[in-house]
Amino acid sequence: MSSLKLVTLVLSLYVYVYPSLAASFTPVDSYLIACGSSQNVTYLGQTYVPDSHQSSMISLDNQKKSNTVNSTSSVPLPVHQSARVFTTTTSYKFDIKKQGRHWVRLYFYPIPDHNLTSASLSVVTENFVLLNNYSFKSYNGSSHLFREYSINVTSDSLLLNFVPSNNSIAFINAIEVVSIPDELIPNEVTSVFPSTPINDISNHAFETVYRLNMGGPKLTPQNDTLGRIWENDKKYLHVNGSATSVSINPSMIKYTERVTPEIAPNWVYATAQTMGDANVADLDFNITWVLPVDPDFTYFIRAHFCDIMSPSLNTLVFNFYINAENAYLDLDLSSLTGNLDVPFYKDFVCNSSNDQSTLTVSVGPDKVAEDANAVLNGLEILKVSNEARSLDGFVSVDNLVVSGFKKNKQSGVIIAAVIGGFVVILLLGLCYCCLVAKRSKTGQRKPSWLPLPLYGNSLTVTKMSTASPKSGTASCISLASCNLGRNFTFQEIMDATNKFDENLLLGVGGFGRVYKGTMEDGTSVAVKRGNPRSEQGLAEFRTEIEMLSKLRHRHLVSLIGYCDERSEMILVYEYMANGPLRSHLYGTDLPPLSWKQRLEICIGAARGLHYLHTGAAQSIIHRDVKTTNILLDENFVAKVADFGLSKAGPSLDQTHVSTAVKGSFGYLDPEYFRRQQLTEKSDVYSFGVVLMEVICTRPALNPVLPRDQVNIAEWAMMWQKKGMLDQIMDGNLVGKVNSASLKKFGETAEKCLADYGVDRPSMGDVLWNLEYALQLEETSSALMEPDENSTNHIQVIPLTPTEPFENSTSMVDGANSYTDEDATSAVFSQLVNPRGR
Structure with a gap:
């Protein structure tokens, strides 16, 4: 019996025999x-x-x-x-x-x-x-x-x-x-990114999304003074073997005046997840939990800690991360509690990590700690009501039919409210007219940035800031002076999107909401409006503008301009009529793509990434390659989008870029995640996940599936190594794919998903292999077509795929190799004969 099962069994029996060790809270209502x-x-x-x-x-x-x-x-x-x-x-x-x-x-x-x-x-x-x-x-x-x-x-x-x-x-x-108890939710909480105090959060409503008992059994209301249910955390672990469960007798927990059983029952603090390999040599290794959430909301996060495994004080110091951001560094429980087995908790506020709708929580050892270990005992994640005072969408109470109890209020109150509202509207109208008159005299606009604090909190950064929101400092460098595309007025954006009509909504991402817009000349555009509560803020906004202003390629989405008025961060792109690749793979009613279409889309995306890695003066690493960031135009031409997380690649005398981990879980290069060393091969790994999504038509991460199927990279690789990728491929492709083409495609994805970057191909090599897989498919289709005067069946000649040049650094030369859709490298002329070259 595994240690986790044994701990769970023992504690479950203990919980059953002894329902509660703490005095129950008595509710008034x-x-x-x-x-x-x-x-x-x-x-x-x-x-x-x-x-x-x-x-x-x-x-x-x-x-x-x-x-x-x-x-x-x-x-x-x-x-x-x-x-x-x-x-x-x-x-x-x-x-x-x-x-x-x-x-x-x-x-x-x-x-x-x-x-x-x-x-x-x-x-x-x-x-x-x-x-x-x-x-x-x-x-x-x-x-x-x-x-x-x-x-x-x-x-x-x-x-x-x-x-x-x-x-x-x-x-x-x-x-x-x-x-x-009112004190269960504090009035002030720390925002994770940027690290800023958020006030008056207790006035919001909350919905419980997750309440996890790390390393312990499920707890029922009988074991909690506030009648809460606590789940076991195992199914949310990103890597199952990364954590080991530990436990002590719950009666040993030493509550304090600050931490009482109402904060969490002793069953939560008596169990924990610690490092699967304590004193691991790689100190960048973390335990990570991946939790699906609604990306449109802010979340209140409470983390519970208790040192129940250290032999003495001052030996355990570790770090706590939310969405790969530093939430609490050098967390020394001994200095905070003064003793072992004393509970401690910390509250945070943040958004989801990306448009994949996930929130991640991690603990990892501190590099200077005597004991290279980390611990987490419990976790609560609550959804916070939005500006519409809603926990489900953006509709307000006033827009829904309400009960007769509200209708029975005295008519005098209603009349007074109507008159008061009319007066307020009249005064606002007069103020607006004065403001317009003043602007017409000065002829100047003075927009300001509103970075990331929740509900307009205090941190102020100027419109021209280039600093990270973490620092709260700013340097005055005007965007307008940098020739970064057309600077739209906010009114132009409002007109183009019909005041951000929800019927024009194309999607929601980590940066904000994307709307379809129509400019005065009839041009269709995509308008990405930054969410001031999003983690992707000023830095990502500027990065996107600067990157795309320098890059022009048929397989990169073009930036038309931006708007920075009225504390807004708005980007305007060319409109991609067929939306993201993911919507054509699963989750919608769109017709399935043919195998040839999928190959052509993958090839287009590979060309865009290859250009990023080799075509610019300095290589650019996208850092967020996924199926939602590969968009399709009206002709299903693929273009890579969303450069907010992009990073300049290593210089000639470097092998990598050292940087904090950012990206989307499920697509993250494990080597980059472990070592925080970014290379172009990190994009190659992410692209390998995309290839598996294309063939299997399922999300990169799906926590509701059995443990061995949650991560598509692990699951699909298991079948690929058996030579049985066809067993898990999209049912719409069964019997319609040339086996040699599928084999080459699978081998390419397998190489992209190698554990170490040095074992992965370059994007040029990936592109070559995908072109070859397409050539195999097209040749097979041509051979399958019968002569119109013949009644005999044509036997398809088996095709033998070939490997790309060994140690090739690039199969395509120059920055403009693929700007012309008809241009084809001489290398591919060798593919006319499908038997080899």
Whole structure:
């Protein structure tokens, strides 16, 4: 039995026998409601009462317009046995004895045989949107929906409005409204990038996304004074063997005045993940957890630490990273706690790491530490409500139908609000007219940068700043003076995008949202609007402009211009009609690409990358090669996009560039990740992942799959080395691909994914092999076409692929080798004879 399984088994038995070692927190408000039930329901030692038992403390409006349903078969949880169904907006009203922060927990289960899978609903409070148009149509009958929210209630009542959407129905199985300590969420938190204090975050609503017990068993509400559930972390580990579980008796945890059982139960601090190979020679090695998230939101992250494995004080010093950024360096638990087995926690705020919709958390040893080890005991990730006061999209409460409880407010209040609003609008209009008049006199625009703080917080960097947001310093170098493309006015951008109409939204990335725009002359463009809360900010914005202003290539997306007015960071590109490569591989209803199309797209992207590596005065490393950054025009010509993370390559007397790790998990070169040494071969590795995505049509990372299938690079390589890549290829390609072409393609991807950069080919070699794979496919297709006067079948001659020149540094010469689509190197003339050269 493995050590992790043994620890989990022992602790699970211990948890079962001894449910709690700490005094329970007693909530002032505690509503546990079994919706639609006619009797009490017991779940995890708690009793849920029927919602039909109206009292002075809880009421349900429009009850006569709702109906109840009950399950006649087994259900996942006891609270799923019944449900209340709504055909019109209906509200639960809870009397609040103590204002402050409360859990709001919602249980949904589309009970079979009652057509609840057709439900589409929204859930809103008076101030926040919790769910927006959630649909159960894709429900597969084996799972259920649970949502946990933390809301600061500032009145003597809480309304939960259930709104049927899309002419459908709404329903709910069970509700919990329970008060919790206000200090659970602080008022000020540190932003990760840039490192800046964020104020008033406690006024936001939160949704629990992850709550992990590192190295330990799943904990139920019976083992937590605040009724929380803690999952085991194993399925989120980026590299399973990178961590080793350790544990102690939970009674040994020494709580302090700052850290109480309400912060986290002792079961969390009594278990941990540590380095899989303590005192590892490579001190850049980390334990990393990869967690899928919604990229449109900011996240509150709480990390729990407790030194339960050191033999003495002052031996454990390590680093904590979020999205590969330094969140907490030189973390010395001994100096912070003064003893072993004393819990400690730290809070942060950040966004997702990239448009792949993931958030990563890592711990790794500090280079000066006596004990080259690191530890993480628990992790909580909460989604923070956005500027629309929503936790699901950008729709506000005012845009959703609300309950009769709100409609019954005194008309005088409503009239006063209308009059007040009118006066405010009038004053704003007068101010705007004065501002326009002043601008017309001066004829000058004075835009300023708003870097990355959450909700407009304090760090100020000027429009002309070239400094990293981390430093908070700026040098005055005007973008406009650098001849970096057309400088659009914000009004031009607004006109082109119809005021950023959501119907024109093309996609969402790590930098921000991308809209389709139409300029005055009718030219279609892609407008990328920076999100001020994104991690990719001023530095990436300037890098993108500077890089693309110097580069012109048929297989690189062209930058048309930018806009830096009104604290905006906006980039304007040529419009790519067919969008990202990924959308043609999976996740959409677009028709599948043929094998030839896929080869041509890969070849186009390889040409773009080869030009970056060899065509400019100094090589450029893209650093974020992935299927969402390969765009297709109206003719399916591939172009590489998104140069915000690009880096100048090593000079002639260097072998690599030493830099912090940036990029997208699933595509990251493992050697770069371990050693923080960047080379052109890092792009080659990422491109190898792209090649596997093209053949297998699945994401680079998919945490919901079995452990050996999560990472496409590992999974596909396993099949490739067996010579069985055809067993996992896209079903749309089965029987339609020449075996020799597929073999050459697989071999190329395999070489790109070599563990060490020196063993990988250059992009020139990759390009040669892909051209050869295409030639094999085209020759095969020509041989397969029968003579129109012949009734005999033509036998396809087996094709023997050849290898590119050994140790070739480039198969294509010069910076402009591929700017003409008809230009072909003399090397490829040897491919006319598919038997060899």
